[in-house]
Amino acid sequence: MKRISQLRWVVLLSILLPLVCFGLTQAVPADGTVTLGISPQILELSANPGESQTSTFRLTNASKEAVVIKTTAKNFTPRGEEGAIDLTEIKTTYSLSDWLTTTPSSVTIAPSATEDFVVTVNVPKDAEPGSHFGSVVFQTVPPEQKGTAALVSQEIAPVILVKVAGDIHESGQIASFKPAQHFYSLEKNIEIKSRIKNTGNVHFKPSGTIVIKNMFGHEVATLQLDKKNVLPDSIRDITTAWQPSGFTVGRYHATLTLVTGSDNSISTAETNIIVFPYQIIVPAIVILVLLTYTLYRGRERLSDAAKALRGKQPGK
16 A cells, blocks of 8 residues: 555656646746837938037837847948948947947837937047948847846847048949859849949949840840949949840840949940740740651651552552
């Protein structure tokens, strides 16, 4: 009987222990999802040395809980060629963080509420002409919590671009111009990649036109290059989508005309686009060959039948 009683306690504990552990796990409040929004996401200013300018950023807390926000000014550097950036505290020729002050520097934002932050750009009198870029990082401060649960802060960082007047050189060139693939078939979007290099000391948005002609020299499309910022000492990969209308096949010739600089200097580049919808053409050729063979064999049989009717031996 004593052994049976012990077994009952073992079974009871094996059932209750997971329930107790589950209850303790659920008692620890899970971190709520923090959703922040910022406007504007990109701020572009032009200033003179020694000048100060103020702008307002509006931060929205779309979360169900209040959040504590602190601000930090940082520099950034381009990462890759798609427009991504890396925040950094390292100072470069184009640094901006030392010029930025934010008011308030720290604040609590209620759920579903907004807060305006005034960012002042104080340009030194000896500031180097050209582009300077950085960001104000809005970072959440997690509440203090006992235990081993990891608390993760979130941040959002709008881009700030300042163009300082003076000896400015705006210039660029086409690093490469080619289709994204070696050939296309039935794709609705034919992507053309234009890599634009900034060879000056100030950011700019290149203006360009892509003209596409078919194998007979007839113009079939004119596309505008997307106007995206290209930072100094960097290359920006700008993708343009061509959406052909109707049946498209053959070799197409594309010409990019790029306009850059205050003097509107023009540079050009050319490439070929091969479109071969094999999913349609190959079956069509097979059907045509089979149809031709069938008609040929049918004609031979008709010829033999006609000879037989005239009293001649078929095949002679």
